[in-house]
Amino acid sequence: MKEYNLADRHIIELKKPEEIIIETKDLHVFYGKNEAIKGVDLPFEKNKITALIGPSGCGKSTYLRSLNRMNDEIPNTTVTGEIIYKNVDVNSKEVDVYEMRKRIGMVFQRPNPFSKSIYENITFALKRHGEKDKKKLDEIVETSLKQAALWDQVKDSLHQSAHALSGGQQQRLCIARAIAMKPDILLLDEPASALDPISTSTVEETLINLKKDYSIIIVTHNMQQAARISDYTAFFYLGYAIEYDDTRKIFTRPKIKATEDYVSGHFG
Numbered sequence: 419m420k421e422y423n424l425a426d427r428h429i430i431e432l433k434k435p436e437e438i439i440i441e442t443k444d445l446h447v448f449y450g451k452n453e454a455i456k457g458v459d460l461p462f463e464k465n466k467i468t469a470l471i472g473p474s475g476c477g478k479s480t481y482l483r484s485l486n487r488m489n490d491e492i493p494n495t496t497v498t499g500e501i502i503y504k505n506v507d508v509n510s511k512e513v514d515v516y517e518m519r520k521r522i523g524m525v526f527q528r529p530n531p532f533s534k535s536i537y538e539n540i541t542f543a544l545k546r547h548g549e550k551d552k553k554k555l556d557e558i559v560e561t562s563l564k565q566a567a568l569w570d571q572v573k574d575s576l577h578q579s580a581h582a583l584s585g586g587q588q589q590r591l592c593i594a595r596a597i598a599m600k601p602d603i604l605l606l607d608e609p610a611s612a613l614d615p616i617s618t619s620t621v622e623e624t625l626i627n628l629k630k631d632y633s634i635i636i637v638t639h640n641m642q643q644a645a646r647i648s649d650y651t652a653f654f655y656l657g658y659a660i661e662y663d664d665t666r667k668i669f670t671r672p673k674i675k676a677t678e679d680y681v682s683g684h685f686g
């Protein structure tokens with residue numbers, strides 16, 4: 419592999435600082451002694467889709483997971499630096515992680531619906547948070563499924579098992595489940611990588627429609643996907659955010675050689 423000067427970076431500042439929904443400052447993540455994220459400063463804009471791209475093992479998932487403290491679940495993991503969301507440092511000990519994750523939701527690579535009905539998948543967490551009003555729950559089920567572009571296909575089978583759905587439908591159910599909590603931010607780690615092309619394109623359309631209500635940060639291996647759906651793109655390499663810019667610029671005229679080689683398919 420080519421040697422790049424990792425001090426070469428190009429990270430834009432967002433034009434509207436008041437529109438920053440979440441940002442990291444000097445974020446480091448260690449698995450034991452292995453430093454997977456090496457000081458990342460990135461701001462994310464409200465109601466936009468930001469894609470995180472880069473070769474395997476460069477830290478995309480680690481970085482994404484840190485944004486709602488999913489790394490807490492992994493033993494021997496240390497996260498330092500700040501994650502500022504609404505003037506609060508998500509990374510501080512005082513934060514109620516459970517409450518925070520209602521605001522910053524996550525969808526994983528493999529669709530992972532609960533072994534329950536479609537309806538219960540969406541209402542499970544709401545009920546746990548004390549929502550008992552049947553009419554309200556019905557309403558949330560309907561709006562979440564509509565937003566996830568799944569309502570028309572499942573409205574007559576809400577009480578059937580979620581596992582009877584196709585992979586793409588299951589993934590949209592997981593998106594519906596995440597948005598039922600009305601988060602501000604939706605984190606997605608390669609949400610379409612386990613899906614066929616048609617399911618992938620419905621998930622992509624769903625995300626584009628969701629950005630009017632949510633701020634979306636998505637890890638993807640698929641550069642066409644990043645180019646199709648995202649407004650901003652961050653290129654990660656060896657634990658660093660090397661380049662961050664408007665998606666169009668990253669894919670047409672990146673400023674950093676490593677980014678250029680990666681997006682033109684020279685490595686990764």
Ligand SMILES: Nc1ncnc2c1ncn2[C@@H]1O[C@H](COP(=O)(O)OP(=O)(O)OP(=O)(O)O)[C@@H](O)[C@H]1O
Nearest residue numbers: 449454472473474475476477478479480481492639
């Ligand atoms: N749970 C874990 N425990 C220990 N090390 C981990 C863990 N998860 C990731 N790592 C290490 O952290 C580094 C970054 O991994 P990460 O999964 O964040 O990369 P990625 O960019 O998401 O890769 P991919 O594109 O393959 O998903 C790698 O060196 C990896 O081995």
Ligand SMILES: [Mg+2]
Nearest residue numbers: 478479480637
């Ligand atoms: Mg990953």
